[in-house]
Each structure stands twice: as structure tokens, then as C-alpha cells.
Amino acid sequence: xxxxxxxxxxxxxxxxxxxxxxxTQDMNHNYMYWYRQDxxxxxxxxxxxxxxxxxxxxxxxxxxxxxxxxxxxxxxxxELAAPSQTSVYFCATKRWGNVYEQYFGPGxxxxxx
Amino acid sequence: GNSVTQMEGxxxxxxxxxxxxxxxxxxxxxxxxxxxxxxxxxxxxxxLKATKADDKGSNKGFEATYRKETTSFHLEKGSVQVSDSAxxxxxxxxxxxxxxxxxxxxxxxxxx
Numbered sequence: 001x002x003x004x005x006x007x008x009x010x011x012x013x014x015x016x017x018x019x020x021x022x023x024t025q026d027m028n029h030n031y032m033y034w035y036r037q038d039x040x041x042x043x044x045x046x047x048x049x050x051x052x053x054x055x056x057x058x059x060x061x062x063x064x065x066x067x068x069x070x071x072x073x074x075x076x077x078x079e080l081a082a083p084s085q086t087s088v089y090f091c092a093t094k095r096w097g098n099v100y101e102q103y104f105g106p107g108x109x110x111x112x113x
Numbered sequence: 114g115n116s117v118t119q120m121e122g123x124x125x126x127x128x129x130x131x132x133x134x135x136x137x138x139x140x141x142x143x144x145x146x147x148x149x150x151x152x153x154x155x156x157x158x159x160x161l162k163a164t165k166a167d168d169k170g171s172n173k174g175f176e177a178t179y180r181k182e183t184t185s186f187h188l189e190k191g192s193v194q195v196s197d198s199a200x201x202x203x204x205x206x207x208x209x210x211x212x213x214x215x216x217x218x219x220x221x222x223x224x225x
Binding site: 031094 | 144145149155157158159162202207210211212215216218
């Protein structure tokens with residue numbers, strides 16, 4: 001039972017390049033989330049999904065896209081990377097119901113230069 | 114709307130000192146409340162939770178009580194260790210609300 005896995009762990013992009021951050025879970029959770037965490041700061045929600053085929057914007061969606069074709073996978077796409085997207089990206093999952101906690105992946109550290 | 118306020122720190126304590134990190138919330142309905150901990154270079158992990166008023170969550174010597182009358186969920190530990198150095202996030206999950214609301218995090222450093 002791997003929980004929430006994220007790949008890659010680290011990545012350096014040049015300005016204008018694109019990439020996909022992968023997130024996979026094996027807990028059969030309906031809810032999945034993408035957050036970014038800038039150095040010394042808290043979490044900002046980028047996108048989330050309440051189930052396969054359903055996604056919605058968080059507070060900082062600009063410059064990102066997501067898809068949710070299966071329960072297990074929730075990839076985050078960065079188009080035309082900018083230095084402002086330098087951050088650590090965390091994927092999280094949760095069961096339906098507000099009594100349940102989120103489970104976080106180990107994060108992807110992205111640098112855009 | 115839903116929101117979480119917590120003391121921002123940084124907090125520096127000597128080993129074996131008493132820790133309190135304040136957290137207050139605003140929510141519609143009856144939310145569940147959580148404390149997450151983030152150790153350096155890692156993702157967040159659940160420390161403890163409480164799902165109804167007057168519940169006490171506890172784990173690893175940390176405790177927090179869900180106080181509806183004061184809308185608070187303060188984190189406490191009687192004797193901190195160097196290994197408790199981390200960032201602590203208070204969070205809430207409200208009924209029929211898909212997003213989890215996090216506080217800004219409190220950085221704790223424990224010195225020997």
C-alpha cells in the first residue's frame with residue numbers, strides 16, 4: 001500500500017518549458033488536491049477533484065491545468081513555465097466526508113530558471 | 114465563510130518547555146478540526162483530529178480540544194523535544210464543503 005506517490009521528486013525547468021507532475025493514489029479516495037508551497041509559506045490550493053471526470057479551480061489556478069480520468073491519477077500540467085511557479089507541489093487525497101483527514105504525497109520540488 | 118487563524122511564529126522553545134499554538138476558526142455547520150505537522154523536506158501528515166465539540170484529539174504527547182463556545186482548537190504539549198521541530202498547521206473540514214481550509218502554519222524550533 002504505497003499511499004500517495006508523486007513524480008518526479010525534483011525538476012529544473014527553463015522559462016517557457018512545459019511539464020506534467022504526476023500524482024497517483026492506491027487508497028480509492030474520491031477527493032484529490034494539488035497545492036503549492038512557496039518557501040517559508042503555507043499551502044495554496046491550485047486545483048481539486050471530487051471524483052473521476054470532475055475538476056475545479058482552487059485559489060491559484062492560473063498557469064496550470066489538470067485532468068482526472070481515473071480515480072487513481074490526478075496529473076498537474078504546467079504550460080509555459082515561469083519563475084513565479086518555482087515552488088514545492090504537494091498532492092493530497094481524502095475520503096468523502098468532512099470527518100476524514102487528507103493524505104499528502106512527499107512533494108515535487110520545482111525550480112524554473 | 115470558513116477560515117482558520119493561527120499564531121504565525123516562529124516559535125523557539127527550549128527542550129522540555131510547554132508548548133501552546135493557538136488556533137481559532139470560523140465555519141458554517143459543524144466542522145471537523147485537524148492539526149497537521151510538516152517535518153523539514155517532507156509533506157504534511159496528520160498529527161491529531163477532533164470531529165465534534167468537546168472531543169480531544171491526542172497523539173505523540175500532543176493534545177487539542179475542540180471548543181465550540183470559543184471556536185478554538187489550540188495545540189498543546191507538556192514537554193517538547195528537539196525532534197518536535199517542525200511546522201504545524203491547523204485545518205478545518207466543513208460539511209458539504211469540498212475544500213480543506215488551512216491556517217498559515219506555525220514554525221517551531223526546539224533547542225537543546
